[in-house]
Amino acid sequence: MLATMMYGPGDVRAEERDEPTILKPTDAIIRLSASCICGSDLWPYRGSNPITAPLAMGHEYCGIVVAVGSEVKSVKPGQFVVGSFCISDNTCPHCQYGFQSSCEQREFMSGAQAPLARVPLADGTLVATDELPPDDLIPSLLAVSDVLGTGWYAADAARVQPGSTVVVVGDGAVGLMGVLSARQMGAARIIAMSRHKARQELALEFGATDIIAERGDAGVAELKKMTRNVGADAVLECVGTKESMMQALECARPGSMIGYVGVPHGVEFDGQQLFFAQKGMLGGPAPVRRFLPQLMDLVLTRKINPGRVFDLELPLADVARGYRAMDQREAIKVLLRM
Amino acid sequence: MLATMMYGPGDVRAEERDEPTILKPTDAIIRLSASCICGSDLWPYRGSNPITAPLAMGHEYCGIVVAVGSEVKSVKPGQFVVGSFCISDNTCPHCQYGFQSSCEQREFMSGAQAPLARVPLADGTLVATDELPPDDLIPSLLAVSDVLGTGWYAADAARVQPGSTVVVVGDGAVGLMGVLSARQMGAARIIAMSRHKARQELALEFGATDIIAERGDAGVAELKKMTRNVGADAVLECVGTKESMMQALECARPGSMIGYVGVPHGVEFDGQQLFFAQKGMLGGPAPVRRFLPQLMDLVLTRKINPGRVFDLELPLADVARGYRAMDQREAIKVLLRM
Numbered sequence: 001m002l003a004t005m006m007y008g009p010g011d012v013r014a015e016e017r018d019e020p021t022i023l024k025p026t027d028a029i030i031r032l033s034a035s036c037i038c039g040s041d042l043w044p045y046r047g048s049n050p051i052t053a054p055l056a057m058g059h060e061y062c063g064i065v066v067a068v069g070s071e072v073k074s075v076k077p078g079q080f081v082v083g084s085f086c087i088s089d090n091t092c093p094h095c096q097y098g099f100q101s102s103c104e105q106r107e108f109m110s111g112a113q114a115p116l117a118r119v120p121l122a123d124g125t126l127v128a129t130d131e132l133p134p135d136d137l138i139p140s141l142l143a144v145s146d147v148l149g150t151g152w153y154a155a156d157a158a159r160v161q162p163g164s165t166v167v168v169v170g171d172g173a174v175g176l177m178g179v180l181s182a183r184q185m186g187a188a189r190i191i192a193m194s195r196h197k198a199r200q201e202l203a204l205e206f207g208a209t210d211i212i213a214e215r216g217d218a219g220v221a222e223l224k225k226m227t228r229n230v231g232a233d234a235v236l237e238c239v240g241t242k243e244s245m246m247q248a249l250e251c252a253r254p255g256s257m258i259g260y261v262g263v264p265h266g267v268e269f270d271g272q273q274l275f276f277a278q279k280g281m282l283g284g285p286a287p288v289r290r291f292l293p294q295l296m297d298l299v300l301t302r303k304i305n306p307g308r309v310f311d312l313e314l315p316l317a318d319v320a321r322g323y324r325a326m327d328q329r330e331a332i333k334v335l336l337r338m
Numbered sequence: 339m340l341a342t343m344m345y346g347p348g349d350v351r352a353e354e355r356d357e358p359t360i361l362k363p364t365d366a367i368i369r370l371s372a373s374c375i376c377g378s379d380l381w382p383y384r385g386s387n388p389i390t391a392p393l394a395m396g397h398e399y400c401g402i403v404v405a406v407g408s409e410v411k412s413v414k415p416g417q418f419v420v421g422s423f424c425i426s427d428n429t430c431p432h433c434q435y436g437f438q439s440s441c442e443q444r445e446f447m448s449g450a451q452a453p454l455a456r457v458p459l460a461d462g463t464l465v466a467t468d469e470l471p472p473d474d475l476i477p478s479l480l481a482v483s484d485v486l487g488t489g490w491y492a493a494d495a496a497r498v499q500p501g502s503t504v505v506v507v508g509d510g511a512v513g514l515m516g517v518l519s520a521r522q523m524g525a526a527r528i529i530a531m532s533r534h535k536a537r538q539e540l541a542l543e544f545g546a547t548d549i550i551a552e553r554g555d556a557g558v559a560e561l562k563k564m565t566r567n568v569g570a571d572a573v574l575e576c577v578g579t580k581e582s583m584m585q586a587l588e589c590a591r592p593g594s595m596i597g598y599v600g601v602p603h604g605v606e607f608d609g610q611q612l613f614f615a616q617k618g619m620l621g622g623p624a625p626v627r628r629f630l631p632q633l634m635d636l637v638l639t640r641k642i643n644p645g646r647v648f649d650l651e652l653p654l655a656d657v658a659r660g661y662r663a664m665d666q667r668e669a670i671k672v673l674l675r676m
Contacts, residue, residue, distance in 0.1 A: 093566070093568045093591075094568070094591065094592050094593070097591065097592075097593055098593060099591075099592045099593035099616060101592075101616065102592030102593065102616050104567075157618070228431070229442075230431045230432070240609075245609065253431075253432065253435065253437075254432050254435075254437045254439075254440030254622070255432070255435055255436060255437035255440065255620075255625070257618075257620070260613070263610065263613060264609030264610045264612075264613050265609075265610070266609075267608075267609030267610070268606055268607065268608060268609060269606065269607040269609065269612075270605075270606060271578075271583065271602030271603075271604075271605030271606060271607065272601065272602045272603070272605070274602075274607075274619070274621070275598065275601060275602050275621050275622050275623075276622060276623070277622070278437060278439065278440050278620075278621070278622030278623070279620075280495070280595075280618065280619060280620035281612070281618065281619050281620075282593075282595070282616075282617075282618035282619075283612070283613050283616070284592070284613050284614060284615070284616030285613075285614070285616070287593070
């Protein structure tokens with residue numbers, strides 16, 4: 001089959017690889033209905049994470065189960081499933097606490113930018129639908145797997161409440177999903193920080209009430225002006241750079257929480273500064289598994305349309321072009337068709 | 339009057355100073371029923387905070403109002419009051435949000451290790467009792483002003499819930515108050531990290547269910563053993579050193595919150611480490627004003643006895659001896675009588 005491998009910064013190839021097989025009795029093999037490229041795939045692509053061996057890319061997935069290991073009980077061949085980018089057993093204390101992304105058996109999914117993928121711990125990781133979903137819902141169901149689940153977690157960790165004033169730092173796909181999530185949670189005011197017209201428009205479509213195009217100090221000043229110098233009740237940090245994190249901290253009102261889901265690169269916090277600013281923080285890889293049933297239901301009942309975040313669709317053979325488009329910010333998020 | 343001044347590290351003196359007077363129409367002058375020495379007073383005493391000019395020490399207080407400025411409406415001479423170590427107007431958006439310690443007009447109280455003290459923003463800062471409290475409750479009412487309010491905030495920020503397993507890092511007065519607070523909030527298991535016999539006993543009296551005497555990695559290992567390798571649902575960090583903060587982080591289960599109230603000295607967090615460990619954090623100077631009515635009521639109805647934390651009582655003239663005793667850890671907390 002054709003699969004996506006990354007050999008080094010900027011070097012992504014669709015090439016022939018063996019089809020995956022059941023390696024453990026808890027595995028499932030799924031045939032992907034579609035796949036996509038994640039913002040986090042750009043970290044190694046841009047050289048921010050070292051690559052010591054070729055990487056089998058892709059961790060967002062949904063599709064039809066084609067085989068299961070002998071111990072798998074909750075899903076069976078023929079079913080349509082969505083899974084999290086974090087593999088989890090969903091039974092350990094961390095999973096039971098709702099933090100499946102810290103599962104005692106946590107693994108990170110890989111190899112899903114391909115027509116077939118192996119999903120470990122299938123019972124804990126996958127959630128099946130009652131029936132096969134219509135084709136037009138595939139992009140949105142795929143989005144649940146990571147990008148929506150991650151935006152949702154950012155809003156959850158930031159404790160967005162009905163009536164909250166929310167700031168979303170980052171207009172990438174996750175930030176846009178953060179806007180959608182805050183809206184679903186009843187936020188009264190959702191301020192998206194974005195300076196790209198197409199992304200601003202999508203943010204507004206997803207429920208943003210205000211846009212701040214300025215960055216850095218100017219962006220913070222604008223936010224302060226909008227909130228009578230108070231700051232936001234909840235801040236979603238969806239980038240992971242030092243600049244975006246500082247912006248998030250400055251936008252948050254004292255006592256509020258910052259939900260941060262961009263993997264921090266080069267970010268350090270000074271304890272005393274954080275203390276006197278009195279800003280709360282909770283982040284990490286999103287426990288998407290906790291949210292899967294609710295988010296899949298919202299998609300299947302057509303209450304949300306997160307698939308709108310895909311603005312470029314390519315055949316898997318053109319995956320390298322997809323990476324380039326996202327790296328150059330020509331595309332928000334790329335859907336790959338098999 | 340005799341008042342406490344710090345001239346440099348290790349150099350604290352009780353010396354004659356002018357009595358305070360109303361400087362602003364929002365001020366009150368109170369006659370202190372008692373005062374005390376705070377763990378945070380030891381930072382400058384130990385040279386960790388630079389002293390550029392003599393400091394009027396003391397920020398914990400309760401007593402009788404003797405004079406008020408022309409704009410003060412909520413308290414009047416003759417009333418018994420307790421105030422927070424953080425001065426706040428209690429009307430700004432941050433105060434209304436429950437974070438009076440980030441009040442737009444925030445000041446930190448000073449000069450309360452003396453028989454008389456000036457309290458700015460008296461309307462916002464002070465809470466009066468209905469009647470004069472009995473003498474034996476003075477130590478507990480004094481404790482509400484900072485040490486109990488701070489321990490309570492640590493538990494609140496760490497989101498202690500009924501049934502929680504809680505770890506308290508630090509067996510100073512604040513940590514012991516954290517134990518008491520967690521107990522009041524219904525924690526099922528309260529694990530105090532302490533290696534001093536007298537403090538262990540007080541922790542047990544305040545509601546600790548377990549003691550861990552080991553520190554550092556050995557202490558964390560013990561905690562992990564106690565919690566089947568899961569970690570605690572809530573961690574109260576009541577010291578502020580790099581070591582104590584690391585211990586707190588290691589003890590917290592993924593997805594839990596660390597309420598940190600020890601002023602961090604030399605503490606830095608690595609963003610990526612915090613991210614993948616998935617530990618939440620909220621700290622800062624305690625918004626004691628939010629808790630004052632509730633905590634004063636718990637004391638006045640004799641449901642709690644935080645005054646037990648004072649294990650040495652000295653006349654104000656001997657304040658230098660009190661600082662030495664706390665610095666040497668010969669006393670947990672020193673009460674000063676006027």
